[in-house]
Amino acid sequence: MSGGHSEYNPSNGFTKWLDARLPLPRFVYDSFIAYPVPRNLNGWYTFGAILAIMLIVQIITGVVLAMHYVASTAGAFNSVEFIMRDVNYGWLMRRLHANGASMFFFAVYIHIFRGMYYGSYKNPREVLWILGVLIFLLMMATAFMGYVLPWGQMSFWGATVITGFFSAIPLVGTTIQEWLLGGFAVGNPTLNRFFSLHYLLPFMIVGVVALHVWALHVTGQTNPTGVEVKNMKKETVPFTPYATIKDFLGLSLFFIVFAWFVFYLPDYMGHPDNYIRANSLKTPAHIVPEWYFLPFYAILRAITFNISIPFTDIVLINSKLGGVLAMVGSIAILFVLPWLDTSKVRSASYRPLYKQFFWVFVVVSVLLGWLGSKPADGGYVIAAQILTAYYFAHFLIILPWLGWYEKPKQVPPSIADAVLKKKSTAAQPAE
Amino acid sequence: MKPIFSKLTGLCVVVFLAMGVSGAFAAEEGETPHYPIKKPREASWSFAGPFGKWDLGQLQRGYKVYTEVCSACHSIDLIAFRNLSGLGYSEAQVKAIAAEYEVTDGPDEDGEMFERTAVPSDRIPGPFANDEAAKASNGGALPPDFSLLAKARGVERGFPLFVFDVFTMYAENGPDYINSLLTGYQEAPTHIEISEGTYYNPYYVAGPSLAMAPPLDDGSVTYDDGAPETLDQYSKDVSAFMMWAAEPFLVTRKSMGFKVMIYLLIFSLLLYLTKKKIFAGIKD
Numbered sequence A: 001m002s003g004g005h006s007e008y009n010p011s012n013g014f015t016k017w018l019d020a021r022l023p024l025p026r027f028v029y030d031s032f033i034a035y036p037v038p039r040n041l042n043g044w045y046t047f048g049a050i051l052a053i054m055l056i057v058q059i060i061t062g063v064v065l066a067m068h069y070v071a072s073t074a075g076a077f078n079s080v081e082f083i084m085r086d087v088n089y090g091w092l093m094r095r096l097h098a099n100g101a102s103m104f105f106f107a108v109y110i111h112i113f114r115g116m117y118y119g120s121y122k123n124p125r126e127v128l129w130i131l132g133v134l135i136f137l138l139m140m141a142t143a144f145m146g147y148v149l150p151w152g153q154m155s156f157w158g159a160t161v162i163t164g165f166f167s168a169i170p171l172v173g174t175t176i177q178e179w180l181l182g183g184f185a186v187g188n189p190t191l192n193r194f195f196s197l198h199y200l201l202p203f204m205i206v207g208v209v210a211l212h213v214w215a216l217h218v219t220g221q222t223n224p225t226g227v228e229v230k231n232m233k234k235e236t237v238p239f240t241p242y243a244t245i246k247d248f249l250g251l252s253l254f255f256i257v258f259a260w261f262v263f264y265l266p267d268y269m270g271h272p273d274n275y276i277r278a279n280s281l282k283t284p285a286h287i288v289p290e291w292y293f294l295p296f297y298a299i300l301r302a303i304t305f306n307i308s309i310p311f312t313d314i315v316l317i318n319s320k321l322g323g324v325l326a327m328v329g330s331i332a333i334l335f336v337l338p339w340l341d342t343s344k345v346r347s348a349s350y351r352p353l354y355k356q357f358f359w360v361f362v363v364v365s366v367l368l369g370w371l372g373s374k375p376a377d378g379g380y381v382i383a384a385q386i387l388t389a390y391y392f393a394h395f396l397i398i399l400p401w402l403g404w405y406e407k408p409k410q411v412p413p414s415i416a417d418a419v420l421k422k423k424s425t426a427a428q429p430a431e
Numbered sequence B: 001m002k003p004i005f006s007k008l009t010g011l012c013v014v015v016f017l018a019m020g021v022s023g024a025f026a027a028e029e030g031e032t033p034h035y036p037i038k039k040p041r042e043a044s045w046s047f048a049g050p051f052g053k054w055d056l057g058q059l060q061r062g063y064k065v066y067t068e069v070c071s072a073c074h075s076i077d078l079i080a081f082r083n084l085s086g087l088g089y090s091e092a093q094v095k096a097i098a099a100e101y102e103v104t105d106g107p108d109e110d111g112e113m114f115e116r117t118a119v120p121s122d123r124i125p126g127p128f129a130n131d132e133a134a135k136a137s138n139g140g141a142l143p144p145d146f147s148l149l150a151k152a153r154g155v156e157r158g159f160p161l162f163v164f165d166v167f168t169m170y171a172e173n174g175p176d177y178i179n180s181l182l183t184g185y186q187e188a189p190t191h192i193e194i195s196e197g198t199y200y201n202p203y204y205v206a207g208p209s210l211a212m213a214p215p216l217d218d219g220s221v222t223y224d225d226g227a228p229e230t231l232d233q234y235s236k237d238v239s240a241f242m243m244w245a246a247e248p249f250l251v252t253r254k255s256m257g258f259k260v261m262i263y264l265l266i267f268s269l270l271l272y273l274t275k276k277k278i279f280a281g282i283k284d
């Protein structure tokens, strides 16, 4: 849908001059003003723009925090409190940044589920999808390291637990772990490199986001019907004002939720233990990650058994490594999703069975998150094992099987047909 | 499509059964009892809700309870005397309060440390030179610093309360916990064994008993504003003071939040109307 042709007309001497040398205004015009979007996009499609703005919010508040933050085990906790108490509007910056991270993940999960519902990952948008999964991974790394910076009890113990997983890698595990930590345990070198990387990674995210948007502008957006645009004139509208106003509205509503947490419930998403200075001699009763990691944490802890060669005592994969592999696998599997879903129909609106399985998958993911917050004992583990098995079955069994088993509904011949039909049925009862 | 739908419903039933069974298991296996034994009682706080305000009289009384009782064991490291103006004290009052304390300063030109009268920019000095000294005087238990304690304690609310909390803006977990703890000391039930030098308290998060003896009782502190001199009142006042110490900008935050909300609501409405107008212009 990029079209290759451009409708930009430099209007004055300067823009003409610049256009012949660095056509930046043309680029902006073609990408954010004239860029054609399907006319039938719904509200779920505004989350991409919301994510872009949230990334900018994180970077701006983060850069301000970094001006006052002290990356040392002796100074970190107090410097964050200094920001909260003595820096002008420091409390606001920090609340925006910490809650912003949560909102960022909230938005990215909706964005990902939107993609799954409308089959956005399918041909020809595989690369676009893979870049998205890459952004998600970078976000996870960034948020994990950011959470270590305030140097509270959860910061310290979360870092200890998570970096501990690297020691599960056979042979080289401990070496890798010590290399990451810069020592034998989480300490000053760890905090310093985490700060350095926490500052770096968001800018790498910006880079991947640029590629993501580029890929998007090559293939064009999907739309709720899943049918590609056939008639540019009838089925698309220019980005500005149509998509811009919708994105602004989505953003504004999203900010109401964001502000609700920042101003009224700023500690709701956090853990009280992180207001206790890190203490390597005192382990908290429950070490839990931030809420957005909980489903993966549940998968990690679900693997409580060794995998051995049948009828022998030879352990192939011990439970610790198994857990790490399952957790890594649960994200890695998203990379190959475009090839696991064998259905030719894109949108769940025309896939009656997939639509149900999609919602079951959403519920399973939420339940896994709930289990991740529970202690790993007794029945919770059994439930987590069942749901973990289902999580993988969704991708490895259900999606490939649905592709040939399911009889999709009649897909409309074009977006224009779908829109007009909807309009006429909506208009009738009102008459 | 019908049969599959029921299969899916079946699957959901299985999943939920599994969750139910797992819950039952978890409860049964709970040989280690869960703490706290009792959930905190919810009190009403002037600073709760979207329009929460400090009750300055209460904060000053709470500060009095802190200095006269708790400060014998608990420090409040992050608070400087100048911060006390947030409790409604004038500059002169803050100076006078600071002048009652001696702090160590130096080194002077001879390389010696010396004592001097505190000034408003000094932090409120704690009762002990270091954690080890604090433990030594408290039977090995460390009395935690008060600066952040009201945010560092929060008993898990559990489903479905934690969902409702988002809408009711319940964020007083800390003061509710402290208030419940201070007023919750009881005779230990006979079936619960308490280690020596500790006191049974069903509200304590980390066990059946803690190393702090009940610090307050009716009449322990004299109030000069006519507020009741009861355990309940002391406890509420000092809990509110601790919330202030942990989050001095709480009221500023909420009142700014209100303006932001109004702004965003109006802005969203205008955007919505604009969007409607723009989209009405699309021709089929």
Ligand code: HEM
Residues within 6 Å of the ligand: A055, A058, A059, A060, A061, A062, A063, A064, A065, A066, A069, A080, A094, A097, A098, A101, A104, A139, A142, A143, A144, A146, A147, A148, A149, A150, A198, A199, A201, A202, A203, A205, A270
């Ligand atoms: C992808 C975007 C980002 C995410 C998801 C993110 C996430 C986080 C998280 C979860 C925390 C811990 C918050 C807390 O509990 O206090 C944090 C802290 C911090 N972040 Fe970021 N961050 C991002 C970008 C940045 C950037 C670009 C900078 C600096 C240039 C930055 C600087 C800091 C600093 C200094 C802290 C420690 C202060 C504090 O804990 O509030 N962040 N970040």
